[in-house]
Amino acid sequence: MSVFNKKALKASKTADAKPKNHTILVVDDEPSNVMILEQLLQKEHQVLTAHDGRAALDLLKELPEPQRVHLIITDQRMPRMSGLDFLREAKHIVPQAKRIILTGYTDFEVVVQAINQEQVFRFMMKPFDRNELREAVSSALEAYRAGMQPDRGIGYIVGQHPKLLHAMEMVNKVADADSPVLVLGETGTGKELVGRALYEHSSRCSKPYVVLHCSALPETLFESELFGHKRGAFTGATSDRLGRIAQADGGTLFIDEVAEIPMVVQAKLLRFLQFGEFQRVGSDRVESVDVRVISATHQNIPQMIEAGTFRRDLYYRLNVVEINLPPLRERKSDIPILAEYFLKKHWKRRGEGRLASDTLKILESYDFPGNVRELSHIIERCCLLSESAVIGPNLLPPAVLVAYGKSLSGVETTTIEEAAEKQAIHFETLNNEVLKRVREEARQRAADEVEKQFLAILMEENAQNVSAAAREADMQRSYLHRLLSKHGFKTS
Template identity: 45%
Template sequence: MKESVQMIVVDDEQDLLQLLVQRLKRKGYQVSGFASGHEALKQMEQTSYDIGIYDIKMPGMDGIELLRESKKRSPNMEVIMLTGHGTVETAIDAMKSGAYDYLTKPYNLAELDVIIQKALEKKQLFEENKRLKEVMQIEGMQFEIIGEHPKLKMLLEMTKRLAQSHVPVLIEGESGTGKELIARAVHTWSERSNQPFIAINSGALMENLLESELFGHTKGAFTGAVSEKKGLVEMAHKGTLFLDEIGEMPLSLQVKLLRFLESGEFRRVGENQLRRVDVRLVAATNRNLEEEIEKGNFREDLYFRLNVMKLVVPPLRERKSDIPLLAAYFLKKYQQRYGRKELSPATIEALTNYHFPGNVRELSHLIERGVLLSSNEKIEPQDIFPHGLNKNDFIAEDLALISLDEVEKNHIIRVLEQCDWNKTRTAQILGISLRNLYRKIETYGIER
């Protein structure tokens, strides 16, 4: 996309400078022109450029020095040198210093176009390889969705259908139900499956850090920004960006996300340059966003933009028949790490009847605990539930129904007690941010 390519032209001959800048702009590039190297370097502190075109012979700072300084600031920038007949040897030295190519004045504009295209191809190939290496370190695309319950099968069938579109998808479900697995399924079953899948928890970072993580930042944009950084939206180019806990995103950042959703355009923190990427957005929440809109915590226009396609992940208590299958899956996983164990019939029955406020994530933790705590080959109920159970822990037809809030409160208290009130560890087990945990403790009036 030429409109997203940033170019800088530096030549002390004003007529030639203006002619080249105008021609490149007509070609669709974003072009800045400067008559001196010092002016160009000053602008490079504010803007990242893809291609530089420098005259070698200039008063003050010449093109060779400008090339070296440019490479210090933007190592991946490709630079084309312009030289007179008598300075060809200097141009060759420039290539040894990192220039991509050179042209002898008076140059052919068509030939310059060809060199620019080749330089762009080299830069884009390098950045694509770098981006994919970064993504490979982040994502780990392997995943499995375990279960045969009709509700799960219906969800997966809907997921396959939605995956073929390019519109945003909103995934709703309680904490621990596997919303990220469904997001990965959307990506894997789409045409973008060979491209990056990038995930971020919207509630895990402070507002300024979240914006920088999403959209990137320039050098010096804030304290600690010692170099420019690409955001996750750029790393997810042509792929899928998954925003977990979207309901916890600050309102000021929701505005920028909405603008990005509508146009595909964004700015890095501390930068005026407008950038564009092609990203499919998938968002997830364990909150009721309509209620959050009424409370003033979530933008209605963003909700409507996200809610084009919605998937609802059922809680584990609504697909009890999958509990033995999931338990066997997690048992096999932890056996490889800790040694061979089996679940006793009494343990399978206890698990099947347990209401699982923490859903699949809680089941995984319970099985891991059982494998670790069991002193025999068979894992018994007391190995998994060392503090015992009461009647509210089980699903029973004749049991008086309690509200979902009460279930959540009881589960938070139970996990806090098991973690000796370590809130960071509790938040990790619950699959929510520490900030969200403190909010729930205050809402439910939980005290030690």
């Protein structure tokens, strides 16, 4: 039997004297951690709790409005199911919720990979600092609001390149129609932003906007996620559930990576697009809803049609209007504009910042395989690491610097190993002082990170007792105090 905080669940159904800003789900198998997080957050937010991933999934499924969970905070190391495994399944139920994971040193690489794959908004090392946690929660909820309530107008789609302006002109022309729209573009070009712009400029903007992320779904769940199911329709279907189509009634359904939908489900989606009718899994009753469908993909659907993996008739139904988004490498003149936009976005709490001319030059030479999303992540990284108001090229990721070195040297590489082997040669094409700073600061950051992680483990193993930790590490207590202060550890 699953165990979760029924008191919190009940509270979500009743009116508080003072409305809570957001709903946050906390998942941790250590009751003391749950209590600390609940105390930190409950003053401003509605807090739900569960003590493992399975119980948390049950909680989400039983909530009357699971999409109203705005943020999930989970431990990584838990019995029955890891934090990352839980978040992957929770994404099917609450795709818009932001996700923060609490982790120890041994899980560090796995969690960083999850962040790079956008499975996690942020991670925090345990034991966490309370002020840092509050800041992480604030950032996550701000990102949630930015995603769910974009600016009126399409100013948040940034650029002046003719190819982008043509796409935005198409948005303005077809936004208020009910016709299906297919948005095409590589990963990271802003397809979901276009979907939201179409919704925000339509007469349906006061109705629901529901997103289905097909790339995150296992094949067996597509039909249930799209159309819903009746209780008992399959193993694990413990209650009736609305699908995304029914949730979007009166509004707009955005199907991200529509080319991932299995052929058997494609036929049922085609019927819905033709007649506005569908059946839930396990039900004979035909239901009708009024929904506009906007879909997106980075794949070449005509090639998939020829290969027999996508229905031609469904393609024509989805593609009444087609909007093509150019990759960033085809609109490099927009890189300075975008870089400035992201700099202002990510530098909010630290006054005015700017990119050094060398930094911008290197960015303009890069092809950005991850497109605008990758540029945003790079600028955010630079803002987090910079210790001055001017962001120098030494803060750029190594992959960007290596690519810049290749572009100057004319050396082509075909493998990661080959690129790494020739990295020193590529770096020699950079200004010598820049190269020196890159090496020195990278070495220092790596040493500092190892030192901080060592201290965290040392203090945790000694119950935060400085004297005991100093004895175990065979160092003077005063020296350990200085190290702890240097890295921001609280000591009594």
